[in-house]
Amino acid sequence: MAQVGIDGDSLVVEIEGLDKLWALKSRLVIPLAHVRGATADPGIAREPKGIKAPGTHFPDVITAGTFHRDGERVFWDVHDASRIVVIELADEKYARLVVQVADPQATVALIESAVPSR
Amino acid sequence: MGRPRNFDEAEVVRRAADLFAARAYDGISVDDLVTGLGVHRHSLYRTFGSKRGLYLAALGWSSEHRIAVLAERMAEAGDPYELLGGPLRDEALGPGLDLLLLALVERAPQDREVARIVAESFALLDGVVGRALGAGGGPGVESGREGRVATGVAAALLGLRALDRAAEPAVDAPAAGSALLRGLDRR
Numbered sequence: 001m002a003q004v005g006i007d008g009d010s011l012v013v014e015i016e017g018l019d020k021l022w023a024l025k026s027r028l029v030i031p032l033a034h035v036r037g038a039t040a041d042p043g044i045a046r047e048p049k050g051i052k053a054p055g056t057h058f059p060d061v062i063t064a065g066t067f068h069r070d071g072e073r074v075f076w077d078v079h080d081a082s083r084i085v086v087i088e089l090a091d092e093k094y095a096r097l098v099v100q101v102a103d104p105q106a107t108v109a110l111i112e113s114a115v116p117s118r
Numbered sequence: 119m120g121r122p123r124n125f126d127e128a129e130v131v132r133r134a135a136d137l138f139a140a141r142a143y144d145g146i147s148v149d150d151l152v153t154g155l156g157v158h159r160h161s162l163y164r165t166f167g168s169k170r171g172l173y174l175a176a177l178g179w180s181s182e183h184r185i186a187v188l189a190e191r192m193a194e195a196g197d198p199y200e201l202l203g204g205p206l207r208d209e210a211l212g213p214g215l216d217l218l219l220l221a222l223v224e225r226a227p228q229d230r231e232v233a234r235i236v237a238e239s240f241a242l243l244d245g246v247v248g249r250a251l252g253a254g255g256g257p258g259v260e261s262g263r264e265g266r267v268a269t270g271v272a273a274a275l276l277g278l279r280a281l282d283r284a285a286e287p288a289v290d291a292p293a294a295g296s297a298l299l300r301g302l303d304r305r
Contacts, residue, residue, distance in 0.1 A: 037168025043149035047159055070160060086148075088167045096163055112170060112229070 002077050002099040004085070004107050006114045011035050011087070013099060019064055019077050028075070028097065036088040038111035040104035045081030050074065066094075074098060087111065125157050127165060128179075135176040135184070139217035143173060143224050174231055177221055181239040184214025189242040193249065199303075201250050202275050202295025206282055215279045222276065243272040251302070267302065274298060 003014040013028040049057060050069025057063050063076040072095035078084055080100055085107045087097040101107045137146060137154050148169055152159050166172040188211045195204050205211065218239050225232040248268035275295065282291035 037166075037171050039148060039163075039169040041148040041159075041169075043147060043152070044159060072160070072164075086163060086168075088163045088171075096160075109228075112168075 001079070002101055004099065004101055004110065006032070006110065011111065011114070013097060015077055025075070030089060030092060032114055034090050034092050035111065035115050036090050037115060038085055038087045038108045040084070040108050041086045042081045042084050044084060044086055044098055045078060049076065125161065130155050130157055131175045131179045134172050135180045135217055136213055138173055138176050139213035139220065142220065174235070177217060177232060177235045180214045180217045181235055184211050185218060185239040185242055187211060188214055189246045192246045198250055199296045199299045201247065201299060202271070202278060203292035205275060206278055206292045206295060212279070215276060216283065219276045219280055240272060243275060244269050247272045271298065
């Protein structure tokens with residue numbers, strides 16, 4: 001699971017507990033100007049993930065780490081699909097982050113209120 | 119940036135406006151959008167950034183293409199008492215009013231960008247009603263009694279559309295709109 005917060009002009013995604021190990025990542029800091037939006041989207045868990053590199057993927061148990069699909073790099077940290085938030089990025093290493101959070105609606109509202117409208 | 123887009127963005131936005139006009143924002147999942155629009159999930163994210171991004175595009179398109187056309191037709195209506203009846207009978211433009219109504223109730227209270235687009239759309243209707251009722255001036259909420267009456271009548275259009283959407287409408291909404299304008303005229 002991940003903790004998503006805003007720190008100044010940045011979106012901070014903290015990977016919690018053992019997921020740090022599975023995802024090989026403990027923290028992502030993204031300038032808010034590079035965040036395009038956030039969406040609660042449980043259904044994305046059923047999509048093909050692409051090629052894992054590096055990371056961990058036990059289907060239906062855990063998807064964590066970096067996955068490559070359609071020429072894009074996507075970061076996953078998900079055990080429970082019902083609490084997925086998809087965060088779309090621009091001009092970053094990752095095209096999007098697919099993370100499990102405690103409260104998807106609250107996380108989406110937090111990100112949408114922090115990201116400037118365009 | 120990954121693959122180039124392989125769908126018609128304008129067509130997807132138009133169809134999204136129909137989907138969002140038919141159901142509540144929170145009642146439409148990304149799965150529903152992927153199925154209803156026939157676009158891959160990752161393409162949707164790549165193009166619109168989020169479900170909200172697609173919603174804002176759909177709402178903006180509807181304001182520009184449906185509400186603006188509706189306002190033009192209202193302005194051209196020959197019979198002033200049919201000012202509200204015409205839009206209520208226009209099946210092609212009805213979804214524009216539905217989306218405006220849902221956006222006003224659901225999203226505008228919590229989303230400033232939605233509130234801005236809704237206000238622009240409403241200003242178009244308000245302006246047409248104002249001119250038809252003799253309040254003069256351009257689009258927008260005008261001050262003074264006539265302006266407030268125009269705002270009230272334009273808001274009544276949305277309320278009548280809501281009543282008209284019922285499976286078996288209990289009222290004849292176009293007739294009620296016409297009666298409202300005749301009633302105002304007698305004052």
